[in-house]
Amino acid sequence: VAAGNHVHTKCKLVDGVYVITLDSPNVKVNTLNTLLMDEFRTIVNEVDSNPSIEAAVLISGKPGCFIAGADITMIENCKTKEEVISLSKAGHEIFKRMENSRKPYVAAIQGSCLGGGLETALACHYRIAVKDSKTGLGLPEVMLGLLPGGGGTQRTPKLTSVPTTLDLALTGKTVKADKAKKLGLVDLLVSPLGPGLSQPADNTMKYLENVAVQIAKDIATGKLKVDRSKKGLVDKVMATAMKWDFVKNMIFKKAKEQVMKASRGLYPAPLKILEVVRTGVDKGPIEGYEAEAQGFGELAMTPQSKGLIGLFRGQTECKKNRFGKSKVDVKTIGVLGAGLMGAGIVQVSIDKGYNVVMKDATNPGLYRGVGQIQTGLANAVKRKRISALQKDKYLSNLLPTLSYDHFKNVDCVIEAVFEDINIKHKVIKELEAVIPEHCILATNTSAIPITKIAAGSRRPEKVIGMHYFSPVDKMQLLEIIRHPGTSEDTAAAAVAVGLRQGKVVITVGDGPGFYTTRILSTMLSEAVRLLQEGVDPKDLDNMTKQFGFPVGAATLADEVGIDVGSHIAVDLAKAFGDRIAGGDLGIMQDLVKAGFMGRKSGKGFYVYEKGTKNRDVNQDAVQILKDKYSLEPKGANTVEDQQLRMVSRWVDQFGADKLVKKMEEFQGLYGAPFKPAQTLIDMAKDTSKKFHTNGRDDLKGGPVAKTTNVPL
Numbered sequence: 001v002a003a004g005n006h007v008h009t010k011c012k013l014v015d016g017v018y019v020i021t022l023d024s025p026n027v028k029v030n031t032l033n034t035l036l037m038d039e040f041r042t043i044v045n046e047v048d049s050n051p052s053i054e055a056a057v058l059i060s061g062k063p064g065c066f067i068a069g070a071d072i073t074m075i076e077n078c079k080t081k082e083e084v085i086s087l088s089k090a091g092h093e094i095f096k097r098m099e100n101s102r103k104p105y106v107a108a109i110q111g112s113c114l115g116g117g118l119e120t121a122l123a124c125h126y127r128i129a130v131k132d133s134k135t136g137l138g139l140p141e142v143m144l145g146l147l148p149g150g151g152g153t154q155r156t157p158k159l160t161s162v163p164t165t166l167d168l169a170l171t172g173k174t175v176k177a178d179k180a181k182k183l184g185l186v187d188l189l190v191s192p193l194g195p196g197l198s199q200p201a202d203n204t205m206k207y208l209e210n211v212a213v214q215i216a217k218d219i220a221t222g223k224l225k226v227d228r229s230k231k232g233l234v235d236k237v238m239a240t241a242m243k244w245d246f247v248k249n250m251i252f253k254k255a256k257e258q259v260m261k262a263s264r265g266l267y268p269a270p271l272k273i274l275e276v277v278r279t280g281v282d283k284g285p286i287e288g289y290e291a292e293a294q295g296f297g298e299l300a301m302t303p304q305s306k307g308l309i310g311l312f313r314g315q316t317e318c319k320k321n322r323f324g325k326s327k328v329d330v331k332t333i334g335v336l337g338a339g340l341m342g343a344g345i346v347q348v349s350i351d352k353g354y355n356v357v358m359k360d361a362t363n364p365g366l367y368r369g370v371g372q373i374q375t376g377l378a379n380a381v382k383r384k385r386i387s388a389l390q391k392d393k394y395l396s397n398l399l400p401t402l403s404y405d406h407f408k409n410v411d412c413v414i415e416a417v418f419e420d421i422n423i424k425h426k427v428i429k430e431l432e433a434v435i436p437e438h439c440i441l442a443t444n445t446s447a448i449p450i451t452k453i454a455a456g457s458r459r460p461e462k463v464i465g466m467h468y469f470s471p472v473d474k475m476q477l478l479e480i481i482r483h484p485g486t487s488e489d490t491a492a493a494a495v496a497v498g499l500r501q502g503k504v505v506i507t508v509g510d511g512p513g514f515y516t517t518r519i520l521s522t523m524l525s526e527a528v529r530l531l532q533e534g535v536d537p538k539d540l541d542n543m544t545k546q547f548g549f550p551v552g553a554a555t556l557a558d559e560v561g562i563d564v565g566s567h568i569a570v571d572l573a574k575a576f577g578d579r580i581a582g583g584d585l586g587i588m589q590d591l592v593k594a595g596f597m598g599r600k601s602g603k604g605f606y607v608y609e610k611g612t613k614n615r616d617v618n619q620d621a622v623q624i625l626k627d628k629y630s631l632e633p634k635g636a637n638t639v640e641d642q643q644l645r646m647v648s649r650w651v652d653q654f655g656a657d658k659l660v661k662k663m664e665e666f667q668g669l670y671g672a673p674f675k676p677a678q679t680l681i682d683m684a685k686d687t688s689k690k691f692h693t694n695g696r697d698d699l700k701g702g703p704v705a706k707t708t709n710v711p712l
Ligand code: NAD
Pocket: 336, 337, 338, 339, 340, 341, 342, 359, 360, 361, 362, 365, 366, 415, 416, 417, 418, 419, 420, 423, 427, 444, 445, 446, 447, 467, 468, 469, 470
């Protein structure tokens, strides 16, 4: 009688326990969507009313994923704040019914249990989690500019503590099962075969189900009493201390300070989370849940949330290989050049299981590279990202060498030798004498056209750009550049390598500056003009950061290297003419002549004190600007206009029509760099068109990143 087959859930009665298996059809992960919520409602009715059901177990039919989060499209489809609020309230209602049911619910968690997934589990009476590498729990909503809207802000403090809740909800981090147990999120850990051993996923899930059914039954019969009063000592003390206003105030004040420091107050979500958690703590659950629903609705309508969701969808899109599966299955990579970039590329390859042969021209060069990799991995051990054993295992994947001998076994070469076309051509010739026919040849050049590099190869269809960013182990982006002769199969192989290295991969054409340098240069060239107009480097940094960039423009120039920037600027000026004629190129050349090349030379727009983070504005650089390059601002020099002059990216949010008006004003003052492109003029006329549609057909107009059903 009690068996029920729904679209997203299959239910069966096992020894009086209703086992609800979550398994959404035709998708890799379960997400919390309106349909699933409707099914939950039917299931809760069944559990409550069917006398043969004594207890219930929630488990996933997809190993690796319990519920990955709420379905973001569900939120995006809401046109008003009120619609979002009712979504949240519908969730509250169903979760409260589970929580208040006389019959116990047990969540049996394996795989990702995030956002709405964790909130589902929190509404259960007991949580069992598998202690394995795939299982992770967290409240990542803040990363999408939202807050946990399914009761997470109210139930988490009860099970853990206020500081733990704030830590989880404000950082969005994922914790492993054992950590979750320590925090109080999980009641019981199961590790089917003991740590380090693996067995078929199906066996694990069966074992988990058996344990969960037994526990559910024991709770129902009263054999197992769930007693959470024996929390950790710290949480116990904390629970008592939270009764004192001054402790409470201190905790929230400290958390707010950290939020302001990290976000400069630019993101409303963390501040709202603080407010909502506090409401629950101060005024109790009724007002707490109400504040949560209201806050969720407000945040969903903010441009910050829409922007972050867009970014998330874009990143998700970049994790797919649109070129399909390559015939070349890369197992062994040859890296040429053991410098800063080469060694970085090796590091992100050996830790993903690639065998790597790393060659340099000189012994000191090679050893420097090996040292960089060892230090990188040692730091990862120190930060507990990997174990010492893993470090040794990764290092055993590396073969450092001065000869080409081992290159006869490689499937892909990534060259990172000096940025000099003659050296690049020379190494390609040497490589082609040894590498196997199927091997692809990637270059990490920053600015030399891939077409030019491929001209030195006898198999240009296998040549491609793989442009990594420094420091390679930290920067997520990888820009893959196809020249017109690069084959689809080569692109497919390069993208596959990048994805396995854990990168967010964008694929672009072989234009000057590729993509990243091209958009950055327009911004930096205007930043230079602002410096010429007398803006202090510190003020320039502040205004760019206040606009939302993670690093200020003057600091960025120092990090990239003013010499490097100067080279690139000369090349791009040839290609784009007055489109990037913002600041005077001569400045950078004069700064380089004075030895001010940025952080690496100790002086750039700032003076760096070795071994410390201290730095002051380099007054000598400012003097050069004043003496030779000073300009009277022609206008548009409120901070808002100055910020606007440096960016042109977030058109959708600002409005193409408003932007075109501003650009025409700036064009009158500063000329060609601000001439609006025809696409923009067209979009200004039809404001329903957007550059970024997040996969929504009703917003079509520009380049589309089409994705659906992304979990939160
Ligand atoms: P680097 O000077 O740190 O390293 C270059 C290494 O190549 C040196 O160890 C050198 O000994 C070695 N080398 C030179 N000729 C060689 C040869 N014929 N055979 C084998 N090894 C040889 O330089 P880097 O910063 O690592 O840059 C390397 C490449 O990456 C350049 O093309 C650069 O433009 C590009 N790049 C650099 C950055 C960056 O931020 N540094 C970012 C992206 C791309």
